[in-house]
Amino acid sequence: MERVLWLIIMIPIGILFTCLGICAWRRKKPMWFWSGREVRETEISDIPAYNKANGLMWTAFSAVFWAGAVLGLFQLDIAGIVVAVGTIVGIPLLVLTYKRIYSKYKR
Numbered sequence: 485m486e487r488v489l490w491l492i493i494m495i496p497i498g499i500l501f502t503c504l505g506i507c508a509w510r511r512k513k514p515m516w517f518w519s520g521r522e523v524r525e526t527e528i529s530d531i532p533a534y535n536k537a538n539g540l541m542w543t544a545f546s547a548v549f550w551a552g553a554v555l556g557l558f559q560l561d562i563a564g565i566v567v568a569v570g571t572i573v574g575i576p577l578l579v580l581t582y583k584r585i586y587s588k589y590k591r
Contacts, residue, residue, distance in 0.1 A: 491557075494549050494567070505539040507539075515538040517579075528590065528591065
């Protein structure tokens with residue numbers, strides 16, 4: 485039962501971040517970061533490349549949850565550690581990565 489609950493939590497989270505990455509990649513207007521600040525088209529020099537970089541960033545972050553889901557099938561303790569460390573380290577990395585992406589494509 486614990487494994488089923490684990491999968492019920494991990495799979496939707498993995499899907500959420502994967503979909504966010506796909507949506508960012510396909511978006512015609514500049515993708516924003518979750519801080520709520522909209523990025524205007526005039527701010528970005530290459531919108532498709534900027535959105536692709538954002539999409540890759542979110543898809544890479546989703547890998548933590550997909551790995552956690554797969555590991556949870558075999559070893560819940562290790563899966564919990566992977567997800568905990570992945571999110572604790574991953575969230576600040578998301579912020580730093582986004583700042584890099586923004587500064588790279590800023591006009």
